[in-house]
Amino acid sequence: MKFISDIDVMPLKALLDPQGKAVTMTLHNNGYAEIENVRIGKHITLEIEAESKDAAEKKVREICIRLLHNPVMEGYQFTVSELQTHTG
Template structure:
């Protein structure tokens, strides 16, 4: 079965996000002074083959932990959904 996963990886809340801070302070230059507290992370989409939803979720979790996320500085959350109905 084919699944699609959507992963959000963000800097940990306790850490400064200099990129987000730079964007926040530039918002007023384009006339959007009401926008603040910008934090910038990664959004990753992928497709995978797995027997069922639980296996798909465990594969995505493993990919996040081993390859996609630096867990010292980042946290992740993800959402997996089936692309096809069971045959």
């Protein structure tokens, strides 16, 4: 079965996020004073072939830990759902 996973890799809350700070300031300079605390990270989508949703989740967690996030600076969250294929 084919699954699709949505992964968010975000800078840890305890750390400064210079890119987010820059965008917050740009928004203020453009008249959006009501926006605060912008944080910017990565959004990753991927397709994965697995026997079950549990197996897919296990594999996605493994690649998040091994390859997609840097634990010193980032945290990750993900969802896995079955890929809907349209036929007929």
